[in-house]
Amino acid sequence: MKRLTTGGRINRDTPVTMCFDGRDLPGFEGDTLASALLAAGHKTVGRSFKYHRRRGVYSAGVEEPNAMVTLHEGAFREPNTRATCVEAQDGLVAASQNAWPNIHLDIGAVNNLLSPFFSAGFYYKTFIGPFSGTGFWMWCERFIRRASGMGRAVHLPDPDTYEKVTTTCDVLVIGGGAAGLSAALAAGRKGARVILAEQDTVLGGAILSDPVGGESDFWLKQIELELHTLPNIRILTRASVFGAYDSDTYGMVEHLSGCEGQPRQRYWQIHAPRAVMATGAIERPMVFGNNDLPGVMLAGAVRSYLNRFAVLAGQTALVATNNDSAYATAIDLASAGAGVTVVDTRTEVPQALREQAETAGIRVLRGHAVIAARGRKCVTSALVAPLDQNGQPLQLACDLIAASAGWSPNVHLWSQLYKTPEYRPESACFIPRALFEAHLQPAGLVTAPMEMAQIITDGFARGSEAAGPDGDAGTVPESFDGGPLWSGNFGPVWCAPGVKGKAFVDLQHDVKLSDIDQAHLEGYVSVEHLKRYTTTGMATDQGKLANVNALARMADLQEREIAEAGTTTFRPPFTPVTIGALVGQDHGAHVRPTRRTPIHDWHVAQGAALAEAGLWKRAWYYPQGDEDVGAAYRREAAHVRAHIGLVDVSTLGKIAVQGPDAATFLNRVYTNGWKSLRPGRIRYGVMLREDGIVLDDGATARLGEHEYFMTTTTANAAKILADFERRLQSDWRDLKVHVTSLTDQFAAMALAGPKSRALLQTLCPDVDLSPEALPNNSFVEATIAEHPVRLHRMSFSGELAYEIYTPSGHGQPVWQAIMTAGAPHRIIAYGTESMGTLRIEKGHVAGPELDGRTTMEDLGLAGLASSKKPFVGSVLRHRPLLQSEDRAQLVGLLVEGDEGARGGSLIFAKGAAPEGHGEGWVTSATYSPALGKYIAMAFVKNGQARLGEEVQIVNLLENQTSSARLISHHFFDPEGERQNG
Incomplete structure (x- = not known):
C-alpha cells in the first residue's frame, strides 16, 4: 500500500493531520479516513464481530463491513462509523473498535480458535435445552449481551446539534452519478423544481473512480456547469436518502459534521410526487477461504482508491472475477506499476478484454477461481484452482486480492415501496420490476444496463418523464466510454468448489x-x-x-433457481441513521416546544426563579438575597395583602368566540346561563365533560353583541379549543360560531392588592375606575403609557384586583410602565408560588382540585348548574354514583404544628389506624401569611357535614403524621369585602 506521488482527486495543497488509535495519520483534503489509512499502510483496521479476526478496508462506500471505527472523544464519541464514508478533516480523532487491548493484540481472538462451538444458533443450542432451563439462559444472557455489539456508545448527553427540514419538490433525483445527473438535467430544463441528493461529498458517482483527466471528467464538468445555472435545481451533497414511504414521502439525512456553523446532521422529510432512483449498484464479493484477510478487497473499491485517492492498495495484485467489469481495475493497477494477474472463472472472455490485458502485461487465468487466501496478518498469497478440476491448485504470491462476483443494484428504496424485485439471470442480479405507474422510477446502473450510453439515455428519459409533459428537455447529453459494465456471460455467482478454510x-x-x-x-x-x-x-x-x-x-x-428462493424484505433505513438526526432538537429541554410569555425577558433580568407549567416557563418566585422558595413566597403573599403586587398570567388560555350563535354556544359548553350577560360584563363559568365530571373553569367577557373573550386554565387551553372545534365541526354544525385561539396574541397580568385601584387610576386618569363605574366582574378599555389595554376587574387572589390584557407586543412596555408607576405604592412582582398561596387562602379551586375526578357538588359549585337549559354533561352529572352523600367534598384544613401538609397525603379520622385509602386526600397546601398558620384544601367523605371535626393527615412517603381541623375552604375574607370594595 502506498500513496502515489501524482494523480487522484485529492487536494495535495491542503494536507490534514488526523489521529487513529493514538497515532498521527496524515492525509489530504478530499481523502476519506479509509483512503488515508490505506495510504499510511494500515492493513488491519478492526476486528470482526464474533471471532475477532483481523479485518482491513474492504470497500469504498456505504457497504463497508470491516472498517468500522469510533469517531471523536468524550460526549462527542460516535461508534460504528464507516471509515469509507468519513471525510478527512484536520484534527479528526478516530479509534478502532471491538478489540482489547488493541487491534494488533486482541484477547478476543481466542474466539477464532473456539469457532467450532460458535456456529449458527450456538447460543440456543448451548444455553437452552433439555438439560438447561430458562433460568440458566437468563443468567448467561447477561454475559452474552455484554459481549455483543462492536463500538460502545457513551451515556453522556449529546452536545451536537441537529435540525429537521420538511420540504417539497416536483422531482426528487436520488443519486448524483451519470444517470442521476442526466435525470436532474432533463427535469431541470423542463422547469420542474428538482432536488438532487447525492450521499458523497461531490457529484459524479462511479465516474469518480475513472482515471483523472479522461473524457468522463469532461462530461461531468459540462453537466455540472449547466445544472448550477438552473435556479430550479437544488443540489445536496453528503445527503443520503434512506427511506421511501407512503404518500410520496422520502426520508433523507444530510451529514454536515465538520462544516463550520452547521449542525452535525440535518433530517429532511421530502414530499415529491415523482422521483428518479439513480442509486447505482454495489459490487458483490467472491466467497473463498479466508476471504476476510486484510488485503482482500472489492475490485471496484481498489480502482476507486487508485484513481480517486491516488492510493495503490497493493504491489502484486490478483484480480478474481467472473465478469467483465473487474478488467478495468486490473488495467488501471497495471498502469500504476503493479504486477497483476486476473483469475477469471469463465473460460470465454471477450477478445477485446484479453487484448487490453495482454497489452498491459496482465496474466489471465481463464476457467480458474481463488479457493483460498493465504497469510497470517494479511494476504501474502492466493490458492487458485481450475474449475474443471483438471490440474493442481496454484499458489500465487500477492499482497492484494481484488474480487468481483458481479454487481447488486441498490433496489432498496424501490423495494420499500413496491416490494419484491425480479431476478435477471443474464445479469445475475435483482432489479426493480417494470411498474410504469410507479412514482419512483429506477434509472442507470440500478437497471443493470450493458453500456454507458444506455445509463445516460435512461436517466435522461426518466427525468423528463418525471417532470411531466410540459417544457422542453432538449437533447440527451453525449455519452463517453464508461468501460465494461454488466455482461451476459457470468461465471458462478458466489464461489468455486473446493473452498479451503473459513x-x-x-x-x-x-x-x-x-x-x-x-x-x-x-x-x-x-x-x-x-x-x-x-x-x-x-x-x-x-x-x-x-x-x-x-x-x-x-x-x-x-x-x-435464485428467483424461486426470493429475497428478504427491504426496510428503511438504507444507511444507518443516528437517533440524534431523527430526534433533532426534541430532547432535554426541547423535547417539547418551550413557550415563553411576552414578559419573560423581564422576569429573567430580575433574577426570577423559573418553573415549568406545561410548555410554559413562568416566574416561580423572585428571591431577595439568599431566600429560598419558602421564604420568598411568604414575603410576596404578605406584601400583596398589605400593599400591591403584579403577576404574569399570560399563560391563561384565551379563546375568541364569535358569531351570531356565540351565546347559544356558551350556553351549551358552560353549566350556567350566558344569554343574559351584557356587553362590558364578565362571568365565571364551569365546563363539564360528557360524563358529568368537571373539565375546566374560567371567566368569559362579552365584548360585543356577537363576540366573547374566554379564558381557560393554562393546562387545559389546547384541550378546550380542540373540543370546541370538534363540536362545531361534527356535533353542532348548525351553529354560526367561530372559535380562535388568542393565547399567544395577548399578554396578561394581574394587579392585586388594596392599592391597585389607586395605582391604575394614576396610569389611566381618563377612565373612571370607581366601584360604581367599574364594579367587580366588569371591564373597560383604556391605555397605559399609550399602549392599548383592557382592564378586567376580577380577582383570583381575593384582593381588590384587575386583570390587564394587551396585545403581546405591548406586554413588556405595559408591565414596565406599571412597575415604574407603582414604585411609590411599594409594588412588587410576585410569582406563581405566592399566587397559589393567595388563591388557597381565598378558597379558589385550581388544577389540583380539577383533577378529572370531581363533580360540581364535590367542589361546592352546584349552584352554578342551570336547571333551565341543557349543557354538556347535564344528564350524566345526575347519575346516582355522582350524587352519593358518601362522595368526598371540598373542605379546608387548619393544620397544627410547624410542618404543614403535603399534597397527596391521606386523611384519616382522629385515632384511626392509617390503613387503606383513608377518608380523603389533600389537594393543595401552603403556609398562610394572612392567618399565620399552615392550611390546606382537601376532599373528605361527607366533608361539609363534618366541619369542626379533628382528623389526622398521614404522609406515607415521608412517614409523617399531623393533626388538623376541618373548616370551610374559604379561609380568608369569606364575605368578599376586599375584592368587592
Missing part, C-alpha cells in the same frame, strides 16, 4: 459458508428464517454485500 458470506457478522449449509441441514427453507437463524444481512450494512451470495448458496442447496 469462507465468509457476511463479513460483519462472521457468517460462514458452513453456517448457510448448516441452516439447510437443519431444515430452514425460507430466506427470512435463514437470515434470522444465521444473522446473515442483519449487521449495520444490512446485507448489501452478503444477501445475494447467501441466497445463491441456499438456492443451490435446495436445487432451486
Whole structure:
C-alpha cells in the first residue's frame, strides 16, 4: 500500500493531520479516513464481530463491513462509523473498535480458535435445552449481551446539534452519478423544481473512480456547469436518502459534521410526487477461504482508491472475477506499476478484454477461481484452482486480492415501496420490476444496463418523464466510454468448489459458508428464517454485500433457481441513521416546544426563579438575597395583602368566540346561563365533560353583541379549543360560531392588592375606575403609557384586583410602565408560588382540585348548574354514583404544628389506624401569611357535614403524621369585602 506521488482527486495543497488509535495519520483534503489509512499502510483496521479476526478496508462506500471505527472523544464519541464514508478533516480523532487491548493484540481472538462451538444458533443450542432451563439462559444472557455489539456508545448527553427540514419538490433525483445527473438535467430544463441528493461529498458517482483527466471528467464538468445555472435545481451533497414511504414521502439525512456553523446532521422529510432512483449498484464479493484477510478487497473499491485517492492498495495484485467489469481495475493497477494477474472463472472472455490485458502485461487465468487466501496478518498469497478440476491448485504470491462476483443494484428504496424485485439471470442480479405507474422510477446502473450510453439515455428519459409533459428537455447529453459494465456471460455467482478454510458470506457478522449449509441441514427453507437463524444481512450494512451470495448458496442447496428462493424484505433505513438526526432538537429541554410569555425577558433580568407549567416557563418566585422558595413566597403573599403586587398570567388560555350563535354556544359548553350577560360584563363559568365530571373553569367577557373573550386554565387551553372545534365541526354544525385561539396574541397580568385601584387610576386618569363605574366582574378599555389595554376587574387572589390584557407586543412596555408607576405604592412582582398561596387562602379551586375526578357538588359549585337549559354533561352529572352523600367534598384544613401538609397525603379520622385509602386526600397546601398558620384544601367523605371535626393527615412517603381541623375552604375574607370594595 502506498500513496502515489501524482494523480487522484485529492487536494495535495491542503494536507490534514488526523489521529487513529493514538497515532498521527496524515492525509489530504478530499481523502476519506479509509483512503488515508490505506495510504499510511494500515492493513488491519478492526476486528470482526464474533471471532475477532483481523479485518482491513474492504470497500469504498456505504457497504463497508470491516472498517468500522469510533469517531471523536468524550460526549462527542460516535461508534460504528464507516471509515469509507468519513471525510478527512484536520484534527479528526478516530479509534478502532471491538478489540482489547488493541487491534494488533486482541484477547478476543481466542474466539477464532473456539469457532467450532460458535456456529449458527450456538447460543440456543448451548444455553437452552433439555438439560438447561430458562433460568440458566437468563443468567448467561447477561454475559452474552455484554459481549455483543462492536463500538460502545457513551451515556453522556449529546452536545451536537441537529435540525429537521420538511420540504417539497416536483422531482426528487436520488443519486448524483451519470444517470442521476442526466435525470436532474432533463427535469431541470423542463422547469420542474428538482432536488438532487447525492450521499458523497461531490457529484459524479462511479465516474469518480475513472482515471483523472479522461473524457468522463469532461462530461461531468459540462453537466455540472449547466445544472448550477438552473435556479430550479437544488443540489445536496453528503445527503443520503434512506427511506421511501407512503404518500410520496422520502426520508433523507444530510451529514454536515465538520462544516463550520452547521449542525452535525440535518433530517429532511421530502414530499415529491415523482422521483428518479439513480442509486447505482454495489459490487458483490467472491466467497473463498479466508476471504476476510486484510488485503482482500472489492475490485471496484481498489480502482476507486487508485484513481480517486491516488492510493495503490497493493504491489502484486490478483484480480478474481467472473465478469467483465473487474478488467478495468486490473488495467488501471497495471498502469500504476503493479504486477497483476486476473483469475477469471469463465473460460470465454471477450477478445477485446484479453487484448487490453495482454497489452498491459496482465496474466489471465481463464476457467480458474481463488479457493483460498493465504497469510497470517494479511494476504501474502492466493490458492487458485481450475474449475474443471483438471490440474493442481496454484499458489500465487500477492499482497492484494481484488474480487468481483458481479454487481447488486441498490433496489432498496424501490423495494420499500413496491416490494419484491425480479431476478435477471443474464445479469445475475435483482432489479426493480417494470411498474410504469410507479412514482419512483429506477434509472442507470440500478437497471443493470450493458453500456454507458444506455445509463445516460435512461436517466435522461426518466427525468423528463418525471417532470411531466410540459417544457422542453432538449437533447440527451453525449455519452463517453464508461468501460465494461454488466455482461451476459457470468461465471458462478458466489464461489468455486473446493473452498479451503473459513469462507465468509457476511463479513460483519462472521457468517460462514458452513453456517448457510448448516441452516439447510437443519431444515430452514425460507430466506427470512435463514437470515434470522444465521444473522446473515442483519449487521449495520444490512446485507448489501452478503444477501445475494447467501441466497445463491441456499438456492443451490435446495436445487432451486435464485428467483424461486426470493429475497428478504427491504426496510428503511438504507444507511444507518443516528437517533440524534431523527430526534433533532426534541430532547432535554426541547423535547417539547418551550413557550415563553411576552414578559419573560423581564422576569429573567430580575433574577426570577423559573418553573415549568406545561410548555410554559413562568416566574416561580423572585428571591431577595439568599431566600429560598419558602421564604420568598411568604414575603410576596404578605406584601400583596398589605400593599400591591403584579403577576404574569399570560399563560391563561384565551379563546375568541364569535358569531351570531356565540351565546347559544356558551350556553351549551358552560353549566350556567350566558344569554343574559351584557356587553362590558364578565362571568365565571364551569365546563363539564360528557360524563358529568368537571373539565375546566374560567371567566368569559362579552365584548360585543356577537363576540366573547374566554379564558381557560393554562393546562387545559389546547384541550378546550380542540373540543370546541370538534363540536362545531361534527356535533353542532348548525351553529354560526367561530372559535380562535388568542393565547399567544395577548399578554396578561394581574394587579392585586388594596392599592391597585389607586395605582391604575394614576396610569389611566381618563377612565373612571370607581366601584360604581367599574364594579367587580366588569371591564373597560383604556391605555397605559399609550399602549392599548383592557382592564378586567376580577380577582383570583381575593384582593381588590384587575386583570390587564394587551396585545403581546405591548406586554413588556405595559408591565414596565406599571412597575415604574407603582414604585411609590411599594409594588412588587410576585410569582406563581405566592399566587397559589393567595388563591388557597381565598378558597379558589385550581388544577389540583380539577383533577378529572370531581363533580360540581364535590367542589361546592352546584349552584352554578342551570336547571333551565341543557349543557354538556347535564344528564350524566345526575347519575346516582355522582350524587352519593358518601362522595368526598371540598373542605379546608387548619393544620397544627410547624410542618404543614403535603399534597397527596391521606386523611384519616382522629385515632384511626392509617390503613387503606383513608377518608380523603389533600389537594393543595401552603403556609398562610394572612392567618399565620399552615392550611390546606382537601376532599373528605361527607366533608361539609363534618366541619369542626379533628382528623389526622398521614404522609406515607415521608412517614409523617399531623393533626388538623376541618373548616370551610374559604379561609380568608369569606364575605368578599376586599375584592368587592
